[in-house]
Amino acid sequence: MTQEDQPVREIRINPVVPGESVLIATARGMRPKKAEDPPPRDDRSCVETCPFCRGNEHMTPPDISSHTDADGWKIRIVENLYPVLGDDRDGQGLSLGLQQTIDGYGRHEVIIDHDNHGIALHDMSSSHIALLFDAYRQRMQQLYEADRRLRYVLVFKNYGPAAGGSIPHTHSQLIATPVIPEHVHREVQDSLAFYTRHGRCIFCALIDEALTFEATIYDRASGEVKRRIDVGQYVVERGERFIAIKPFASRYEWELHILPLAHEADFLNATREDMADFARVLRRTMARLDAVLGGVQYNYFLHSLPHDPGCDRCGDSYHWHLEVCPRTSIPTGFELGSGFFVNTVSPEDAARRLREAVID
Numbered sequence: 001m002t003q004e005d006q007p008v009r010e011i012r013i014n015p016v017v018p019g020e021s022v023l024i025a026t027a028r029g030m031r032p033k034k035a036e037d038p039p040p041r042d043d044r045s046c047v048e049t050c051p052f053c054r055g056n057e058h059m060t061p062p063d064i065s066s067h068t069d070a071d072g073w074k075i076r077i078v079e080n081l082y083p084v085l086g087d088d089r090d091g092q093g094l095s096l097g098l099q100q101t102i103d104g105y106g107r108h109e110v111i112i113d114h115d116n117h118g119i120a121l122h123d124m125s126s127s128h129i130a131l132l133f134d135a136y137r138q139r140m141q142q143l144y145e146a147d148r149r150l151r152y153v154l155v156f157k158n159y160g161p162a163a164g165g166s167i168p169h170t171h172s173q174l175i176a177t178p179v180i181p182e183h184v185h186r187e188v189q190d191s192l193a194f195y196t197r198h199g200r201c202i203f204c205a206l207i208d209e210a211l212t213f214e215a216t217i218y219d220r221a222s223g224e225v226k227r228r229i230d231v232g233q234y235v236v237e238r239g240e241r242f243i244a245i246k247p248f249a250s251r252y253e254w255e256l257h258i259l260p261l262a263h264e265a266d267f268l269n270a271t272r273e274d275m276a277d278f279a280r281v282l283r284r285t286m287a288r289l290d291a292v293l294g295g296v297q298y299n300y301f302l303h304s305l306p307h308d309p310g311c312d313r314c315g316d317s318y319h320w321h322l323e324v325c326p327r328t329s330i331p332t333g334f335e336l337g338s339g340f341f342v343n344t345v346s347p348e349d350a351a352r353r354l355r356e357a358v359i360d
């Protein structure tokens with residue numbers, strides 16, 4: 001029996017957010033998965049009705065901004081027609097005893113990623129992906145500058161119906177809120193706690209560990225060495241400035257994080273050279289996922305330093321990153337009821353398969 005055939009069953013603690021645990025249970029990988037057709041690629045059948053296709057610009061709100069070349073627009077940012085948050089409302093949030101609300105104020109915008117309706121991310125050119133992420137960066141900057149009340153702009157992408165994508169034309173979204181979203185807040189606070197104890201950024205520490213190829217796991221009770229693991233095995237893709245890592249405590253079977261190798265908390269500080277290398281690493285990472293999974297449906301989202309994070313040292317302790325979460329299983333009552341994530345593919349095995357995938 002080879003190592004990857006042996007079922008893994010263990011609880012792993014997320015090193016960045018220790019309150020979050022993942023149950024790695026590979027024997028459960030035998031469960032049938034819900035079959036989902038991947039989104040159609042290069043499907044032109046609905047170009048007449050697609051609000052995001054070229055020629056149908058009248059079907060969306062007007063451009064907030066756009067990137068164009070001689071052939072027309074390449075990327076457009078427009079208001080979301082069905083925003084989850086709206087314009088300023090009068091008055092404060094309602095308070096109904098224990099049921100509290102906060103104001104639903106914020107922005108919800110759509111970024112039309114490409115003029116090609118069905119193009120997958122890994123089929124876009126690296127220069128286009130760099131342009132796309134620079135469009136995110138510029139818009140985030142504008143929003144923070146225009147409204148000091150906004151504390152966070154979350155950029156995300158839902159690709160495919162299994163990931164909640166409702167319009168097949170490739171697009172991403174941003175939601176700007178006057179509060180820091182809970183997941184970001186926990187990462188920022190927990191990485192600050194690590195920084196306070198150890199004097200360094202936990203993300204930098206994890207990257208260093210991955211690049212030195214060894215980590216030691218200690219028994220919590222006795223403090224004795226339980227085993228040594230090859231941490232380099234979690235590196236899936238490496239560029240000059242960015243790295244794609246399969247997290248040790250991955251919540252999702254094929255989850256990957258892309259981080260700058262040099263410490264930087266704020267995505268807004270990414271330079272043109274950073275964007276170019278990031279785009280190459282992301283494109284190759286998505287190509288690996290596609291090669292292994294064959295038509296991957298996923299969410300990705302950007303985690304960066306909040307605007308006014310509430311601490312002076314957060315710029316030293318936090319480290320921006322993109323989380324890519326392919327959706328290959330559906331959370332069950334156990335996950336929803338317990339808060340545990342259940343991952344049925346061992347992260348070591350997933351990383352190896354992704355690394356060995358043959359891509360252009």
Ligand SMILES: [Zn+2]
Pocket residue numbers: 046047050051052053054116117118169
């Ligand atoms: Zn379209």
Ligand SMILES: [Zn+2]
Pocket residue numbers: 201202203204205262263264317318319
């Ligand atoms: Zn760092």
Ligand SMILES: [Zn+2]
Pocket residue numbers: 187303321323
């Ligand atoms: Zn994160």
